[in-house]
Amino acid sequence: AQTVTQSQPEMSVQEAETVTLSCTYDTSESDYYLFWYKQPPSRQMILVIRQEAYKQQNATENRFSVNFQKAAKSFSLKISDSQLGDAAMYFCAYRENTGNQFYFGTGTSLTVIP
Amino acid sequence: GAVVSQHPSWVICKSGTSVKIECRSLDFQATTMFWYRQFPKQSLMLMATSNEGSKATYEQGVEKDKFLINHASLTLSTLTVTSAHPEDSSFYICSAMSASNQPQHFGDGTRLSIL
Numbered sequence: 001a002q003t004v005t006q007s008q009p010e011m012s013v014q015e016a017e018t019v020t021l022s023c024t025y026d027t028s029e030s031d032y033y034l035f036w037y038k039q040p041p042s043r044q045m046i047l048v049i050r051q052e053a054y055k056q057q058n059a060t061e062n063r064f065s066v067n068f069q070k071a072a073k074s075f076s077l078k079i080s081d082s083q084l085g086d087a088a089m090y091f092c093a094y095r096e097n098t099g100n101q102f103y104f105g106t107g108t109s110l111t112v113i114p
Numbered sequence: 115g116a117v118v119s120q121h122p123s124w125v126i127c128k129s130g131t132s133v134k135i136e137c138r139s140l141d142f143q144a145t146t147m148f149w150y151r152q153f154p155k156q157s158l159m160l161m162a163t164s165n166e167g168s169k170a171t172y173e174q175g176v177e178k179d180k181f182l183i184n185h186a187s188l189t190l191s192t193l194t195v196t197s198a199h200p201e202d203s204s205f206y207i208c209s210a211m212s213a214s215n216q217p218q219h220f221g222d223g224t225r226l227s228i229l
Contacts, residue, residue, distance in 0.1 A: 043205060044220060044223065045207065046220075047217050047218075047219070097215075098214070099214075100163060101163065102148070102218060106157045107156075
């Protein structure tokens, strides 16, 4: 079974600084999707960024970028110029190309210090 | 785009009653919808996957008769918690997907409190 591991239950970052959230996953598939979702205190899940496994180029979305290391099965999220509104739980998720089910990590709680 | 509306956002009811939660995709057709349960400070736990017009697929350990799911149209899925008890109190989140190569879009969640 696929598993997604987020080894950092909590992280903190100074406002305007950069922080990296780690995520590793286990799969025998070669084609799949990876996602980072953000869940602020309002509890709504918001898609931050996605990566297709067949793409070597790391996905970027404004201040958010990923470091996708397929061989190492690693998918870390980098947040640059952190803002107070970035404070939230961040969930890494995996989905097979041929399936619908998402596998979520246990989440990382990010605190942004003013 | 890709807005998913979930209603109600918060419901409090007495033990033994049934509660229906609606999940609507407002600007796209959702071929697949998902229902999750989330306990405080924990990750999302998938309860079931529903495809329009067919029976939902439940995850192991989730009671089908307890959590009734209906996905009658491409824009609406409902979760009914039947004969709810205090242990059913939780945060329930739905998500919808338009196609298999698209991300899931989540509703705002429903906080269910059973007294």
